[in-house]
Amino acid sequence: MTEVSFAQHGMWINERMGAGPAYHMPIVIRLPGPPDRGVLAKAVVAVAERHPLLGSAVQERDGVLHLVPARTPPALADTPVEGPFDLERGPLVRFSLDGRTLLVEAHHLVFDGQSKDILVADLAAFCEGTVPPPLGTADHAALQRERVAARLGQAREFWAERWREPGELAVPGGVLRSRKAGPGKAAEFRLDVPEVGGLTRFEVVLAALHTLLRSYGNAGVVTAVDLSTRTEAEAGHIGPFVNELPVFTSPSPGTPFAEFAAGLRAELRQLYAVREVPIARAVPGVKPHAALAPVSVSYRRAGRQVPGWEVELLAFNQAVRGALQLQLLDEPDGLRASLRYDPDELAEPDRVADDLRSLLSRIGPDRLLSELVPFQGVCAPNVAVAAAGSTPAVAGHPLxxxxxxxxxxxxxxxxxxxxxxxxxxxxxxxxxxxxxxxxxxxxxxxxxxxxxxxxxxxxxxxxxxxx
Incomplete structure (x- = not known):
């Protein structure tokens, strides 16, 4: 039994508040032919034993959440299990086989994007009769709490100069303001990202997205970004080694793209130094939301491909956290994007995708932001304001x-x-x-x-x- 990490606690809170399938992380694997079911079933058990977090559940004891063994261990099923995970009973992963298609679905409480590559690689190794190298054992949640405690003062100082409550963002045909989890739709497309000296693909895309959102009339732009918190000790381990933090910018139309993107890169470098500290620990008054901001971005490089296996790493869970999520997967043949969105807030997803592709195609180091995309006038200030509630009289209440x-x-x-x-x-x-x-x-x-x-x-x- 071990206490959960800060990240796991936050997910549990939002799950209890109705996040639904937004924290479900599916992988679809199409095998080259009908598999030996017995071999695959043993491989599933071996993966779960190698990564005990998959076979866990979450129990509350006096207000503190602990990871405990699930009542039944993970196993290969014949049909997919529908509906939410039972967090208190577990397990927090599901495997089902339909013909030659293997569906894996894990809860974000025990999983992150890089965990997908680790699971696929380990599963393939066990199917081939190969035993992956042993993993070290450690209480990752306890280690994370130690690292957060060591960096908490630095994080508080960092956010004291930057934090503001993320507000709404204007987009074509509407306004993005949701920070809840709910049903969503998805659009998948390729992104051709130009090379810009000194910048990674992720930094170029993030700078382009902030430029685009500014061009829609938003004076200040904020997007939440998923940052890996994995350390060397956690390499090869499955788990939720990720933290969501905000990036604030105010793109100026007269700024060259390379200059704006370099400034964004410098801000990200400072953010990385405090990336393990959850914003709610560093900033007083932050209330829990399924999404830190209406718009969020995640990026990762695809892992080693398994010969003959067609692996769908961006499989859609039919839900979205916030109003818009842009998930980026960097593959050997280019960058693939999955735009997940709330259809009640984003009326023109294809327009946003087309505008982002068009902007990227125009990027040149010396080109001004206004030369990449037409800028609209600034909209009303996008500040989130909490509604004032009533203040009931409590004097004399027996409790x-x-x-x-x-x-x-x-x-x-x-x-x-x-x-x-x-x-x-x-x-x-x-x-x-x-x-x-x-x-x-x-x-x-x-x-x-x-x-x-x-x-x-x-x-x-x-x-x-x-x-």
């Missing part, structure tokens, strides 16, 4: 003193007033689960996570209890 004592105990801060926002006091999702657990145990009072996040004060919690 006021006991709930206040629990808050002060968990927050290690006193006094806490009835209308103090827990996030303003430095609280976060882990704090809230601990408070909920202690209220349940001591007061026999149950409050749902989403109700707490919507009412993050003692007064708000008491109002929820009254209902």
């Amino acid at each position: 006021l003193a006991e709930i206040t004592a629990i808050w002060e105990e968990v927050l290690k801060f006193s006094p806490v007033e009835p209308h103090d926002d827990i996030f303003d006091l430095g609280g976060h999702s882990l704090t809230i689960t601990q408070i909920i657990a202690r209220m349940r145990k001591r007061l026999n009072v149950e409050i749902e996570l989403d109700d707490f996040f919507d009412n993050p004060t003692i007064a708000g919690v008491l109002e929820v209890i009254r209902r």
